[in-house]
Amino acid sequence: MDWxxxxxxxxxxxxxxxxxxxxxxxxxxxxxxxxxxLDEEENVFDEKGTFEWNNTxxxxxxxxxxxxxQYQVGENKLILLDINGNKIAGxxxxxxxxxxxxxxxxxxYKFGIKRNLLLLTSSNRN
Numbered sequence: 001m002d003w004x005x006x007x008x009x010x011x012x013x014x015x016x017x018x019x020x021x022x023x024x025x026x027x028x029x030x031x032x033x034x035x036x037x038l039d040e041e042e043n044v045f046d047e048k049g050t051f052e053w054n055n056t057x058x059x060x061x062x063x064x065x066x067x068x069x070q071y072q073v074g075e076n077k078l079i080l081l082d083i084n085g086n087k088i089a090g091x092x093x094x095x096x097x098x099x100x101x102x103x104x105x106x107x108x109y110k111f112g113i114k115r116n117l118l119l120l121t122s123s124n125r126n
Contacts, residue, residue: 001073001075003025003073004025004026004027005024005025005100005101005102006022006023006024006025006100006101006102007022007023007024007025007077007078007098007099007100007101008020008021008022008023008098008099008101009021009095009097009098009099010038010095011035011080011095011096011098012092012095012096013037016037016038016039016040017037017038017039018037018038019035019036019037019038020035020036020037020038021033021034021035021098022034022035022098023062023071023078023098025051025060029050029051029052029053030048030049030050030051031048031049031050031051031062032046032047032048033046033047033048033062034046034047035047047062047064047066048064049062049063049064049065050063051063058072058073059071059072059073059081059085060073060078069081070085071098072087076099076100077097077098077099077100078097078098079096079097079098080096080097080098
């Protein structure tokens with residue numbers, strides 16, 4: 001599976017319209033994550049760190065000073081897992097998926113751009 005790349009989507013938010021999230025996974029097990037509230041473009045949060053694979057090679061844990069998050073890795077997608085490492089079920093389950101954006105990944109690395117991914121990808125949303 002070709003897992004390295006740039007993933008993006010809008011994750012659900014309890015008190016806002018959504019959290020635009022972009023994650024870049026690198027072959028050296030490092031990542032860069034940008035997230036921000038859709039209603040507040042000035043509040044963009046950047047995070048970088050390392051990630052580890054679980055024993056089955058299907059789940060990664062993003063490791064950062066502020067905590068960790070787990071994602072199931074699928075073909076061209078990352079699925080955010082709950083705090084216990086389980087898939088989120090129910091009507092909103094589909095909203096916890098970040099999709100791979102191959103064109104954006106190529107652009108970002110060709111030009112060395114690693115900040116403000118939210119602004120660069122905002123035109124790609126439906």
